[in-house]
Amino acid sequence: MRPVYMVSGGVSKFEKARPDATFQKMVKEAFDYALGDVPKIRPDMIDGSVGSYFSDHFTRQLMAGIMATDYLGLCPKPNKRIEGGGATGGLCFQGAWEAVASGRMNCCVAFGFETMSHVQTWKGNEFIALASDVNFDYPVGGFYSGYYAMMVNRHIHEFGTTVEQMAMVSVKNHMNAYNNPYAQKRKRLTIQDVRNAEMVAYPLTLLDICVMSDGAAVCILADEETAFKLTDRPVKITGVGTGTDMMRMADRPHGEVILAPNEKKSDYKNLKYPGVHSFRAGRSAGLQAYRMAGIKDPIREIDFVELHDAYTSSEIQTYEDLALCKYGGGGKFVEEGHPFMPQIEYGLKLKRKGTIPVNPSGGLIACGHPVGATGLMQAVFAFWQIQGTIKKHYGSPELQLKKANRGLIHSHAGTGTYVTVSILERGW
Amino acid sequence: MAKNDGKAKNAPRRNPAAKLEEVMTGTTVFNVPFPKDLSVLKTMSPIVVKYPYYVEYIHSYGQDSPFFAGLANRKLLGTRCAKCDYTYATPRLHCTHCGGETDWVELPQEGRVHTFTTCYYGSEEFLEETPFHLVLVEFEGVDTLLLARLIGVGGPEDIKIGMKIRAKFRRNSQLRPTDVYFVPAG
Numbered sequence: 001m002r003p004v005y006m007v008s009g010g011v012s013k014f015e016k017a018r019p020d021a022t023f024q025k026m027v028k029e030a031f032d033y034a035l036g037d038v039p040k041i042r043p044d045m046i047d048g049s050v051g052s053y054f055s056d057h058f059t060r061q062l063m064a065g066i067m068a069t070d071y072l073g074l075c076p077k078p079n080k081r082i083e084g085g086g087a088t089g090g091l092c093f094q095g096a097w098e099a100v101a102s103g104r105m106n107c108c109v110a111f112g113f114e115t116m117s118h119v120q121t122w123k124g125n126e127f128i129a130l131a132s133d134v135n136f137d138y139p140v141g142g143f144y145s146g147y148y149a150m151m152v153n154r155h156i157h158e159f160g161t162t163v164e165q166m167a168m169v170s171v172k173n174h175m176n177a178y179n180n181p182y183a184q185k186r187k188r189l190t191i192q193d194v195r196n197a198e199m200v201a202y203p204l205t206l207l208d209i210c211v212m213s214d215g216a217a218v219c220i221l222a223d224e225e226t227a228f229k230l231t232d233r234p235v236k237i238t239g240v241g242t243g244t245d246m247m248r249m250a251d252r253p254h255g256e257v258i259l260a261p262n263e264k265k266s267d268y269k270n271l272k273y274p275g276v277h278s279f280r281a282g283r284s285a286g287l288q289a290y291r292m293a294g295i296k297d298p299i300r301e302i303d304f305v306e307l308h309d310a311y312t313s314s315e316i317q318t319y320e321d322l323a324l325c326k327y328g329g330g331g332k333f334v335e336e337g338h339p340f341m342p343q344i345e346y347g348l349k350l351k352r353k354g355t356i357p358v359n360p361s362g363g364l365i366a367c368g369h370p371v372g373a374t375g376l377m378q379a380v381f382a383f384w385q386i387q388g389t390i391k392k393h394y395g396s397p398e399l400q401l402k403k404a405n406r407g408l409i410h411s412h413a414g415t416g417t418y419v420t421v422s423i424l425e426r427g428w
Numbered sequence: 429m430a431k432n433d434g435k436a437k438n439a440p441r442r443n444p445a446a447k448l449e450e451v452m453t454g455t456t457v458f459n460v461p462f463p464k465d466l467s468v469l470k471t472m473s474p475i476v477v478k479y480p481y482y483v484e485y486i487h488s489y490g491q492d493s494p495f496f497a498g499l500a501n502r503k504l505l506g507t508r509c510a511k512c513d514y515t516y517a518t519p520r521l522h523c524t525h526c527g528g529e530t531d532w533v534e535l536p537q538e539g540r541v542h543t544f545t546t547c548y549y550g551s552e553e554f555l556e557e558t559p560f561h562l563v564l565v566e567f568e569g570v571d572t573l574l575l576a577r578l579i580g581v582g583g584p585e586d587i588k589i590g591m592k593i594r595a596k597f598r599r600n601s602q603l604r605p606t607d608v609y610f611v612p613a614g
Contacts, residue, residue, distance in 0.1 A: 120452050125550065126551035140575050
């Protein structure tokens with residue numbers, strides 16, 4: 001395998017609805033932004049593309065991938081569509097990585113989009129819930145917020161996690177997004193605001209849950225030679241991992257924890273794993289990526305994380321899957337302040353603020369979640385963070401971390417069925 | 429039960445963020461204004477149209493069909509792997525652990541709440557049924573769980589993990605997994 005670098009990225013502003021543009025035009029906006037950031041790139045240097053969008057129901061257009069490809073002027077070069085629920089964007093990113101790592105392409109464009117405004121919110125929830133078993137799960141009351149609510153109620157039962165700890169994730173991510181012009185929701189909130197918001201699926205309120213969006217994102221990946229021709233600050237992709245788990249939560253095993261390098265069997269004497277409280281696919285993806293990148297102690301060796309916080313609860317569960325803390329320690333981890341940004345004021349008392357900032361961009365909860373674009377959006381925000389170009393792209397420096405040499409991006413599908421983890425590092 | 433059950437006491441009654449829910453109704457337009465100067469077309473508002481999207485879909489339960497036949501006959505069926513004995517509350521004809529073929533077995537009709545939620549909103553298809561309670565049910569001697577509705581309780585405060593619940597069946601089968609539902613036991 002050859003080393004692979006990310007050389008540029010672009011994101012359309014995520015909005016509730018973009019009636020002014022079709023999906024092709026949104027992708028084009030992100031693509032042109034990415035091209036503009038590497039002026040030395042010529043069309044003949046791009047060998048092909050990988051496209052991602054989650055739902056044919058939302059798009060109501062089959063083969064939308066080729067329509068975006070032709071709009072971008074990337075025909076007759078190779079293209080394919082990649083789909084894996086909420087992790088669609090993360091899988092697409094890794095698809096482009098595979099194209100370059102294998103030597104099939106020297107330069108590959110990964111693009112993703114979703115148009116979720118084409119139906120009303122509750123119909124949209126129905127479309128999303130069709131990503132659960134339609135024989136046994138969907139007809140019982142198919143609703144993703146309900147599924148995640150059941151998972152976190154078991155997490156609360158096993159580990160004593162609190163709704164206030166979950167609310168702190170919402171406060172953090174909305175506040176981070178305050179300085180991110182790409183974000184859909186930029187709000188200063190309190191823990192009380194989150195708890196007083198309307199209950200959607202107990203214990204998740206409206207402010208514990210990400211929103212639907214229209215949006216697109218693009219990443220350009222290249223081999224070493226091409227990368228250094230295009231930019232003097234390429235970001236190297238040093239680890240990739242992809243995990244899976246059973247579609248039906250009811251089928252998940254109750255066995256032993258898959259141990260991270262910094263854990264021992266005695267840490268989890270009475271814990272049945274993963275059950276419905278933890279995401280085994282996230283642990284599997286994380287450990288694969290850590291092994292490839294040579295990471296033994298993630299919290300010390302990674303500077304920041306952009307993870308898939310479709311729910312405040314799943315952010316807490318993901319801290320644990322990624323071994324940023326032990327299983328069961330996720331609630332305390334956020335309560336103590338570890339995943340907050342050191343330089344941002346949140347109106348909360350935090351003992352140990354900023355050990356490893358999580359979702360400096362504001363995450364899905366505040367930026368929005370146009371599914372096929374989301375995993376690529378995380379890659380772009382992480383790329384700018386490592387390049388040190390947040391000020392240039394956000395128009396203000398507030399969210400730039402002082403130390404951002406190595407970041408982790410994490411994309412996650414339906415109750416933890418597909419999870420991708422990729423490690424991005426300073427490559428110059 | 430009120431929609432705001434389960435939220436903090438003393439919540440403010442004034443809500444400046446209140447707004448009407450968007451509806452998907454529209455107006456039929458007969459004349460579309462059009463400028464003489466084509467260069468201003470790029471600034472025009474987008475035209476948004478609406479059309480119905482409905483199909484009659486033929487869905488086969490395939491190898492899972494006996495489960496639904498069981499419900500119609502007040503039997504709760506799972507499957508057990510003939511090779512490794514792993515027992516599934518939500519049936520599957522092939523074992524995910526050893527690849528062996530499973531056999532149909534009758535499950536106990538009493539179990540416990542493994543986890544739960546109360547949905548105050550839902551997918552459009554189920555919106556009118558809100559609020560409703562979902563539970564994952566665990567059964568003695570069975571390795572996996574079953575997703576079902578729980579009725580006969582008020583709010584989420586009435587549901588406890590570990591509480592005993594009992595299966596009930598619709599008399600007139602709908603051939604849907606909701607033909608079985610659970611109530612608090614005893």
